[in-house]
Amino acid sequence: MATLSDQLLHRIREAHRRRTLSWWERIYLPAIAQGLWVTSVHFWRNLFLHLAHRVGLFRRIPAAVTVQYPDEQRPTAPRLRTRHRLMQREDGTPRCVGCMLCETVCPAKCIYIVPGEHPDPSVEKYARSFDLDLGKCVYCGYCVEVCPEDAIRMDTQRHDIAAFSRDGMWLDIIELLHPGSRKHTDPPKKFIQLELEDFRRLKQSG
Amino acid sequence: MWIDLVIKFALAGIVLFAVLNLAGIQTWVERKQSAVMQDRVGANRAYFTLPWWWAAPINWLLRKIGGLGLLHPLADVIKLLTKEDFVPASGSRLLHWLAPWISVFFALVAFAAIPFGDSLHLFGRTIELQVAHLDAALLYVLALASIGIYGVILAGLASGNNLATLGGLRAASQMFAYEIALGVSLIGVILWYGTLDLQEIIRRQGDLLGGWLPAWGVCVQPLGCVIFMTAALAETKRIPFDLPEGEPEIIGYFVEYSGMKFGLFFLTDFVETVLVAALTTVLFFGGWQIPWLAPGAFSPNVMALLGVGAFTLKVCVFLWLFMAIRWTLPRFRYDQLMRLGWKILFPLSLANIGATGVLRVLVR
Ligand code: SF4
Numbered sequence: 001m002a003t004l005s006d007q008l009l010h011r012i013r014e015a016h017r018r019r020t021l022s023w024w025e026r027i028y029l030p031a032i033a034q035g036l037w038v039t040s041v042h043f044w045r046n047l048f049l050h051l052a053h054r055v056g057l058f059r060r061i062p063a064a065v066t067v068q069y070p071d072e073q074r075p076t077a078p079r080l081r082t083r084h085r086l087m088q089r090e091d092g093t094p095r096c097v098g099c100m101l102c103e104t105v106c107p108a109k110c111i112y113i114v115p116g117e118h119p120d121p122s123v124e125k126y127a128r129s130f131d132l133d134l135g136k137c138v139y140c141g142y143c144v145e146v147c148p149e150d151a152i153r154m155d156t157q158r159h160d161i162a163a164f165s166r167d168g169m170w171l172d173i174i175e176l177l178h179p180g181s182r183k184h185t186d187p188p189k190k191f192i193q194l195e196l197e198d199f200r201r202l203k204q205s206g
Numbered sequence: 207m208w209i210d211l212v213i214k215f216a217l218a219g220i221v222l223f224a225v226l227n228l229a230g231i232q233t234w235v236e237r238k239q240s241a242v243m244q245d246r247v248g249a250n251r252a253y254f255t256l257p258w259w260w261a262a263p264i265n266w267l268l269r270k271i272g273g274l275g276l277l278h279p280l281a282d283v284i285k286l287l288t289k290e291d292f293v294p295a296s297g298s299r300l301l302h303w304l305a306p307w308i309s310v311f312f313a314l315v316a317f318a319a320i321p322f323g324d325s326l327h328l329f330g331r332t333i334e335l336q337v338a339h340l341d342a343a344l345l346y347v348l349a350l351a352s353i354g355i356y357g358v359i360l361a362g363l364a365s366g367n368n369l370a371t372l373g374g375l376r377a378a379s380q381m382f383a384y385e386i387a388l389g390v391s392l393i394g395v396i397l398w399y400g401t402l403d404l405q406e407i408i409r410r411q412g413d414l415l416g417g418w419l420p421a422w423g424v425c426v427q428p429l430g431c432v433i434f435m436t437a438a439l440a441e442t443k444r445i446p447f448d449l450p451e452g453e454p455e456i457i458g459y460f461v462e463y464s465g466m467k468f469g470l471f472f473l474t475d476f477v478e479t480v481l482v483a484a485l486t487t488v489l490f491f492g493g494w495q496i497p498w499l500a501p502g503a504f505s506p507n508v509m510a511l512l513g514v515g516a517f518t519l520k521v522c523v524f525l526w527l528f529m530a531i532r533w534t535l536p537r538f539r540y541d542q543l544m545r546l547g548w549k550i551l552f553p554l555s556l557a558n559i560g561a562t563g564v565l566r567v568l569v570r
């Protein structure tokens with residue numbers, strides 16, 4: 001019985017043995033013609049489809065695989081880790097109980113939480129401020145995994161996190177609770193601390 | 207006397223205008239054709255709009271053109287013009303400046319001898335549609351095309367950069383290997399048509415062989431045509447023969463060039479492609495001849511203009527073909543290139559001369 005190394009050696013020898021080219025292959029011209037045929041078929045087919053699309057024909061058959069990114073977005077899988085958001089209770093206050101588990105587990109140390117006392121003794125605490133620096137985040141998803149309250153998720157399907165400055169990559173608690181509410185030209189409200197009333201008002205004002 | 211000068215200037219202007227435009231549009235064709243071949247969309251983002259309210263229709267047009275990517279050459283030019291023009295400290299300032307101009311100058315001047323149409327008869331004069339009517343036009347074109355390589359070698363040597371020097375040397379050895387096959391493959395054509403005058407060569411391609419096959423160079427010299435096209439592609443220094451450039455390995459002779467001087471080298475490549483396409487058309491595909499069209503079908507002037515159209519069309523087809531080749535084949539390895547040039551193309555072209563000579567005697 002051949003041992004594993006014998007099999008390996010055999011394979012390596014096989015790979016090293018050069019296949020001798022036939023005469024047709026060695027004169028090279030048929031191969032060039034073949035290659036040109038392949039590329040030209042693609043060219044004329046796609047050109048025809050591009051022109052047909054202009055006049056509204058064959059729209060179902062795509063002429064290119066390109067996704068024109070900012071204008072069109074490719075649907076992503078729901079399990080893809082995208083930008084974070086904080087979950088809300090029904091009245092708009094954050095579901096987060098300020099347990100600091102995510103801040104502790106975060107390998108990039110990019111979560112900054114200031115907890116405050118919650119009037120409901122069964123809840124105990126809430127996040128007065130919750131800041132996340134996407135410029136440091138490595139998108140590992142540990143914060144989502146560790147959260148006991150399912151208060152932070154990475155399912156906004158947003159990946160357009162490019163910004164003109166480091167501040168532009170900073171998510172304050174308002175932006176985390178209401179993703180997309182801040183214009184990209186506005187500076188973030190870093191470390192802003194909110195009362196429970198403020199959260200309710202934010203939800204009502206939309 | 208004066209009127210002759212004006213006519214010559216007009217012809218030169220037309221040729222220069224056409225060639226530079228063809229070369230410029232090739233940057234667009236290069237982007238778009240490669241994209242369409244590879245199932246992509248290609249450049250389509252560069253456009254600008256005018257800020258005034260009455261410019262709305264112009265803006266609409268600009269957006270459409272920009273969507274086709276036609277404004278990218280303009281953006282390229284603006285970018286190249288505004289870039290810093292850098293000369294390395296160890297380089298030679300004068301030669302560094304001279305090299306791109308040598309390249310582009312000789313590539314453009316070679317067009318003077320290319321006939322792009324039959325003679326026009328206007329106001330009692332006969333105007334040859336060729337800037338310079340030379341008896342040895344073929345020699346002239348070949349000579350100028352090979353002088354252009356000095357620009358590349360100079361660029362490599364004057365940059366004071368080892369990689370650039372390597373690129374220049376590669377260019378030199380590649381040209382040696384292919385220039386010979388190029389010249390020798392054309393001797394078959396010269397033997398067959400018995401002249402070096404390009405206009406005359408085209409005229410002699412107007413007959414029909416056996417009543418149906420046009421007497422084009424490709425029909426009487428098929429081997430010569432293949433060798434010439436291969437060698438001529440090598441002359442343009444584009445993939446699969448872009449050893450002097452070789453972006454992924456040595457970057458090439460223009461590694462120390464920036465701004466418009468780099469742009470000139472780029473332009474030279476495209477101008478040379480047009481030159482090669484025009485030469486192939488003239489020597490092997492009947493130039494301005496329209497096959498199967500009876501010589502007296504229209505008045506001579508209309509025929510001449512139709513001929514110019516046919517010539518342009520043929521050149522464009524070859525530009526398309528060369529572009530398709532450039533985007534289909536990978537680059538040759540250096541030893542493969544040398545083997546192809548010296549051991550295959552050169553002996554084949556010699557054999558071609560022998561065969562043509564025998565055939566010529568027999569046919570006579
Ligand atoms: S995804 Fe990872 S790095 Fe980003 S905030 Fe969560 S734990 Fe920190």
Ligand code: SF4
Pocket residue numbers: 095096097098099100101102103113127143146147148149150151152
């Ligand atoms: S782990 Fe969850 S509940 Fe705890 S602080 Fe983070 S987000 Fe809030």
